[in-house]
Amino acid sequence: MILRILALLALAYALGFAAYSVALGKPAPADSRETQAIVVLTGGSGRIEQAVERLEQGKASRLLIAGTDPSVREVDLAERLGGKEKLLECCITLGSESVDTRSNAEEAKAWLEAEGFDEVRLVTSDWHMRRAAFEFRRALGEDTYIVYDAVDTDPGFRTLFVEYNKYVLRRLGLLLGI
Template identity: 60%
Template structure:
């Protein structure tokens, strides 16, 4: 009986991983509603570049780079992005208070409230979007409209496996009220 229960849980876990791997976050549709702001989570290639493109296109008014290293400056970003210094100076904020996805959401919540925004475009990698959106919805609740906007990537098996485990463990921790 215990072996069957363990086998069933293992099968559920494996099927969950397959579903997770084949249903990664998607970029926002071109017809997605404009939002007041965008929050981009650091840690993956193409994320900040995409956020600046969204800003340039007028789909948002302001961007928070959440989880930025405190040593990084807007000038550093300007050099990395080959221009756009004026845009970075006026409309991009560097947030260095957060160290993980949950604290990214908390930092973003304070920033959104300070600027009196009502909607946010969440920008992160496709493999990270499910957990990021979960954390943001938990912290922001229904006070803000969230538009997920995933940056496509080609994650390795280990990246997907690690992210799936983080997502499952976080969901279990919330369920167990830990």
């Protein structure tokens, strides 16, 4: 009986991983709703660039870069973005309070509340979007409108496997009250 239960759990895990791997986050449609703000999570290539592009397209009026290393300065970001100093001055906030996805959501929540925003576009990598969306929905609640805008990547097996396990463990931890 125990062997059957373990086999069933292994099968559920494998099927879950397969479903996770083929149903990665997608970029928001071009005609997606505009929001008051954008929050981009650091840690993956193309994320900041896509968020700034959405800001320039008028998809939102403000941008929080959550999880910025405290040593990063606005001048460093201006150099990376190639002459977009005006956006930095008016519209981009560097957030360095968070160190992981859960604290990214908490940092974003505090910033959104301080700014009086209840609509946000979340930008992160396609392979990271499911866990980020889960954490943001938990932190922000149902009253905040969220547009999910994933950055297309080509993740390898290891990236997907690690991220799937983080997602599953986080869900299990909450289920068990940890």
